Structure formats: C-alpha cells, structure tokens
Amino acid sequence: MGRAPCCDKANVKKGPWSPEEDATLKAYIEKNGTGGNWIALPQKIGLKRCGKSCRLRWLNYLRPNLKHGGFTDEEDNIICTLYISIGSRWSIIAAQLPGRTDNDIKNYWNTSLKKKLLGRRKQSNINRQEPKLDDHDFKDNSFTHLQNLSSSAMERLQLHAQLQSPYSFWPKLSPLQQKMIQTLNSINQNQNILIHDQNTPAASNNGFSHFEINQGYSDLIEKNKGTVQTDFTFSTDQLLEKFEGQIAGEFDCFKEMEGSKGNFAWWDSNEFDTNSGSSTNYMQVHHQSQEYLMYRDYGMGWDRSAYMQQ
DNA sequence: AAATCGTTCAACCGCACCGTC
DNA sequence: TGACGGTGCGGTTGAACGATT
Structure with missing residues (x-):
C-alpha cells in the first residue's frame, strides 16, 4: 500500500500559473503568512492547486527580493566551489546566495555553468x-x-582536477577559473570530498x-x-x-x-x-x-x- | 518559410526526513 | 515506538522559445 497523495490529483490544476492565481497567492501570504500548513492553504484561498505547488510557486517565483538570471562571476565562483565541496545540495548552495533559489541555481548549473567550466x-x-x-x-x-x-561525483572530480592542473603548456585559465582556484586554495582541502x-x-x-x-x-x-x-x-x-x-x-x-x-x-x-x-x-x-x-x-x-x- | 534541433526554466514527482500523536 | 502527515529536496519533464538547416 502506497502513501496517500497529498491532495486530490483529479481536482487539482497543473501547469503554468496564471497572473490571477499568482496575485491570489501572493496577496494572501503577504497578509497572513502560510499559516504553517501549505496543504490546507489552497483550499483556504480558493485555489485549485496542490499545496506543494503553491509552496514552490511562492518560494521560487513570488517571494520578495528574488533575483532571476544575470548570475555574476562572484556567484559563479561560489556555486562552483560549493558544488565541488558538497555536490548537488542546491538548497545549501542557495542559502549562500541571497535572492537565489535552489531551483534557479540547479537550472543554471545544468544548463550553463557546467558547460562553461568543464x-x-x-x-x-x-x-x-x-x-x-x-x-x-x-x-x-x-x-x-x-x-x-555518480555523474555528479565524476563531474566534481573532473572540475577539481581541471582547476588544479599544474601543466603550464595548456592555455591559460579563464579569470573565473583562476578565481575558483584561489577560493579552493583558501579553504581547507580536506573539506573537499575527493x-x-x-x-x-x-x-x-x-x-x-x-x-x-x-x-x-x-x-x-x-x-x-x-x-x-x-x-x-x-x-x-x-x-x-x-x-x-x-x-x-x-x-x-x-x-x-x-x-x-x-x-x-x-x-x-x-x-x-x-x-x-x-x-x-x-x-x-x-x-x-x-x-x-x-x-x-x-x-x-x-x-x-x-x-x-x- | 517551414522543419528540425537545441536550450532554458517553470513545474512536477517521488522520496526522505522530521515532528507529532 | 511506530504510524502518519507535512515539508523540503533533488531529479526529471515538457512547453516555450531561439537557432540552425
């Protein structure tokens, strides 16, 4: 016997959020908070959405002071350094970057940053x-x-090795990569999970x-x-x-x-x-x-x- | 101009964790 | 102490869009 679903899947809307739904959710949470119960929240405000979906929408999109896109070199550096150290624990990485969500960082890593560095x-x-x-x-x-x-571990090893390369005959590293080496060297190497x-x-x-x-x-x-x-x-x-x-x-x-x-x-x-x-x-x-x-x-x-x- | 391919990212899913009863 | 339910997390999906053929 599996676990009971968190909501009635048949009567719940899925897919992209409409501006009206956004406005309803935002207005309620700004006024009342989440009430500590996401599951009950959509019913309370008349949204045909799963509580988990509401939570995600709020955390990743509606929450104030969120930044989208336009990652700086400094942020790239932090993401890469932490990824090498702790892997794909995006929530922990996001906690170091004010205004960024774990989902944003995960997407950014998978679509851009990984290619940029590896x-x-x-x-x-x-x-x-x-x-x-x-x-x-x-x-x-x-x-x-x-x-x-795991592919994650392989990537991390590869990235770590790449940034520590002692061979001078290869083309010079990019400024970002140079910066990452400095960061890596400044922390205790034993903390890296090699x-x-x-x-x-x-x-x-x-x-x-x-x-x-x-x-x-x-x-x-x-x-x-x-x-x-x-x-x-x-x-x-x-x-x-x-x-x-x-x-x-x-x-x-x-x-x-x-x-x-x-x-x-x-x-x-x-x-x-x-x-x-x-x-x-x-x-x-x-x-x-x-x-x-x-x-x-x-x-x-x-x-x-x-x-x-x- | 249309078809195809590649990329991005919002959203979903399933699972693990944790607090409560 | 174990079942239950809410929450948080990471992996994955798929629609939308842009680039290329």
Missing part, C-alpha cells in the same frame, strides 16, 4: 563509449568503485603526484596489466611510446609531462564539438606540415581509447 564535450559521446569490459573482469577489483561513481580508491597505495609509491584520481588509475592499470583490457587510458610513458617518431621533438609538453608523470587520456577530434569546445580542453599541434588537434580529459578517461588523429 567544456562542451558532447553528451552523446559520453553515453556511447561505455567501457568494453566484462563485469567479471573487475568484479573484486577496486576499479569498480570508479566505474560506479572520492578515490581506498585500496590504492599512496602517491609516493608510484610517483604520481598530482591528482588523486589519476594515482588510482595508474595503479589500477598496473595492477590489471595482462589480465584485463588496459588501453582505456594511457600513462605519459605509454603515450610517448605510442607516438614516438611521429611527434617527438614537436611536443615540448611531453618533456614537462615526463617530469611529473601525469596520466592522461587523449581523444581524437571527432569526439568533440570543436566549435564550442573550451579552449582549456584542446590544443593545436603542427607536425610535418600537418595540423593535429589533441584533447585532454582531466583524469576521467577510463572509458576511452587513447589516440591522436588529424
């Missing part, structure tokens, strides 16, 4: 390229934890010194060599080996990467919308009179093959 990788490509690995390959393997990360594999040895064991998530990947790749497919991502050494002779000498970046042993996934240009891609996600490379595009993913490349294409 680049515009085509969603279809993310969905299409699931790892071609049998369940049993990883059944008792800690890698499963990474595969099972999800990583508990079974993975510490960074000192493998020389990977930057991203926790990458440390995990590197070890897991090493651990699973010969037993499972390992070409879903490549270490710097593997990349150098793979492209040796083709790009050697052209890529100063590899020298820098060698020093830090970063672990990257490289994607071909077909995987991206090059017209809308963020400048922090790709760079052009000229080699033997030909132009190449190389894209970097920030540690989230476990589901990709690594290769470069004209």
